[in-house]
Amino acid sequence: MAKPYLSLESVGKSFSRGAASTEVLKEIDLKVERGEFISIIGHSGCGKSTLLNIVAGLTDATTGVVLLEDKEVNDPGPDRAVVFQNHSLLPWLTVYENVSLAVDKVSRKTRSKAERHAWTMHNLDLVQMAHAKDKRPSEISGGMKQRVGIARALAMEPKVLLLDEPFGALDALTRAHLQDSVMQIHATLGNTVMMITHDVDEAVLLSDRIVMMTNGPSARIGEILDVPLARPRKRLELVSDAAYIRCRQAVLKFLYERHRFVEAA
Numbered sequence: 474m475a476k477p478y479l480s481l482e483s484v485g486k487s488f489s490r491g492a493a494s495t496e497v498l499k500e501i502d503l504k505v506e507r508g509e510f511i512s513i514i515g516h517s518g519c520g521k522s523t524l525l526n527i528v529a530g531l532t533d534a535t536t537g538v539v540l541l542e543d544k545e546v547n548d549p550g551p552d553r554a555v556v557f558q559n560h561s562l563l564p565w566l567t568v569y570e571n572v573s574l575a576v577d578k579v580s581r582k583t584r585s586k587a588e589r590h591a592w593t594m595h596n597l598d599l600v601q602m603a604h605a606k607d608k609r610p611s612e613i614s615g616g617m618k619q620r621v622g623i624a625r626a627l628a629m630e631p632k633v634l635l636l637d638e639p640f641g642a643l644d645a646l647t648r649a650h651l652q653d654s655v656m657q658i659h660a661t662l663g664n665t666v667m668m669i670t671h672d673v674d675e676a677v678l679l680s681d682r683i684v685m686m687t688n689g690p691s692a693r694i695g696e697i698l699d700v701p702l703a704r705p706r707k708r709l710e711l712v713s714d715a716a717y718i719r720c721r722q723a724v725l726k727f728l729y730e731r732h733r734f735v736e737a738a
């Protein structure tokens with residue numbers, strides 16, 4: 474069998490405070506193929522961001538390993554770009570400069586100045602933000618800032634795009650527009666994506682597979698659901714699609730019947 478592109482093997486994470494230690498994640502095994510779009514869903518606090526941060530190399534796993542193309546992940550690197558829920562643009566730079574900074578960082582040695590400029594503009598075009606290239610983050614909307622964050626991540630040509638609730642802070646319409654953009658970008662570039670979401674419809678709409686986490690502490694992968702919907706996917710057509718409804722129900726059942734969130738007393 475071919476080796477997986479991205480592989481999480483027995484990944485566990487405990488956080489210690491003084492003598493006390495809490496096990497957040499336990500024995501997470503996951504294999505992701507190149508070009509796959511994976512969503513991770515689970516109740517608040519189960520460890521989704523911790524898992525994404527381990528893949529990003531921002532947090533060390535306590536046990537197990539993450540392998541990307543057979544190479545162990547230990548540090549952050551441009552092969553794994555992260556987009557967070559709240560944009561992390563530099564406020565004193567323009568939209569263009571926020572993206573070009575990343576482009577310069579990864580390709581100063583491999584691309585000429587003119588090529589880097591063209592690449593920056595190409596990525597702003599991909600997220601339909603070229604028109605606002607001279608604006609600063611404070612002058613654009615939340616949805617536009619997320620678009621720039623995605624352009625910056627894509628411009629680094631990462632092997633894996635890590636999205637930590639990238640649309641979580643946006644209103645429903647802006648969110649739908651951005652989901653469509655991400656689907657289009659994924660169709661064009663074929664990038665491997667791992668996305669955290671709380672939104673069941675978003676998970677079904679975007680993903681090839683949905684990884685459902687059990688509640689913490691010691692959260693594990695409870696189930697992995699294949700989403701057998703052809704692409705391109707159109708949200709309005711899917712509303713009445715039997716396979717879409719089945720997937721949606723399976724995730725809802727997992728979250729609200731089998732792994733109901735119980736608020737700590």
Ligand SMILES: Nc1ncnc2c1ncn2[C@@H]1O[C@H](COP(=O)(O)OP(=O)(O)OP(=O)(O)O)[C@@H](O)[C@H]1O
Pocket residue numbers: 488489497515516517518519520521522523524689
């Ligand atoms: N640096 C840290 N030190 C100690 N505990 C931490 C740290 N980071 C996360 N945790 C704990 O690990 C658990 C999982 O947190 P994490 O943010 O990964 O969950 P999540 O599923 O992403 O939550 P949410 O959906 O609310 O964003 C929580 O109980 C959290 O308090």
